[in-house]
Amino acid sequence: xxxxxxxxxxxxxxxxxxxxxxxxxxxxxxxxxxxxxxxxxxxxxxxxxxxxxxxxxxxxxxxxxxxxxxxxxxxxxxxxxxxxxxxxxxxxxxxxxxxxxxxxxxxxxxxxxxxxxxxxxxxxxxxxxxxxxxxxxxxxxxxxxxxxxxxxxxxxxxxxxxxxxxxxxxxxxxxxxxxxxxxxxxxxxxxxxxxxxxxxxxxxxxxxxxxxxxxxxxx
Numbered sequence: 483x484x485x486x487x488x489x490x491x492x493x494x495x496x497x498x499x500x501x502x503x504x505x506x507x508x509x510x511x512x513x514x515x516x517x518x519x520x521x522x523x524x525x526x527x528x529x530x531x532x533x534x535x536x537x538x539x540x541x542x543x544x545x546x547x548x549x550x551x552x553x554x555x556x557x558x559x560x561x562x563x564x565x566x567x568x569x570x571x572x573x574x575x576x577x578x579x580x581x582x583x584x585x586x587x588x589x590x591x592x593x594x595x596x597x598x599x600x601x602x603x604x605x606x607x608x609x610x611x612x613x614x615x616x617x618x619x620x621x622x623x624x625x626x627x628x629x630x631x632x633x634x635x636x637x638x639x640x641x642x643x644x645x646x647x648x649x650x651x652x653x654x655x656x657x658x659x660x661x662x663x664x665x666x667x668x669x670x671x672x673x674x675x676x677x678x679x680x681x682x683x684x685x686x687x688x689x690x691x692x693x694x695x696x697x698x699x700x701x
Contacts, residue, residue, distance in 0.1 A: 574636025
């Protein structure tokens with residue numbers, strides 16, 4: 483999986499006086515500040531210092547701090563989606579396991595702050611504006627919807643038992659992801675997160691025949 487903090491992309495300057503900085507690279511640096519400090523603790527001075535621009539340039543290119551944060555969160559989610567196309571796995575179980583495995587690497591990669599920017603945003607923007615709260619809720623809903631869609635496809639294709647509560651299963655693995663992120667923020671290693679992945683995958687619904695055999699053995 484590629485690094486979550488991507489390299490700068492070519493940027494076409496607008497007409498008139500060209501910018502003295504690379505907007506895409508500045509956004510990547512701002513994303514790291516928010517990732518490390520959270521939304522509310524990241525000051526304008528922190529952001530401009532990391533982005534290597536002055537406040538007028540920040541406002542001219544991104545608007546206010548809230549707009550910059552929203553763009554940074556969107557950038558983060560896009561990079562995660564591009565770097566982990568788990569939906570293409572042969573089965574729903576393999577897809578979920580791949581997602582969790584890849585995230586264990588992302589969350590513990592020393593090339594950027596630990597954990598998940600989206601989870602960090604959720605726990606540090608509690609008193610932010612309705613606009614920001616709505617954006618974070620929409621991002622979480624979209625991520626869950628993609629996961630739910632892949633699990634539902636598994637039900638439709640027969641590799642997930644019929645009658646599985648797809649919504650509950652989606653919520654369970656979403657909670658696992660959040661727990662992995664918080665553990666990584668507290669210093670958990672990738673090995674520790676992979677152990678969490680292995681444990682979580684044991685909760686995956688078993689085919690009816692296999693479940694019946696296990697019940698018979700237990701009896």
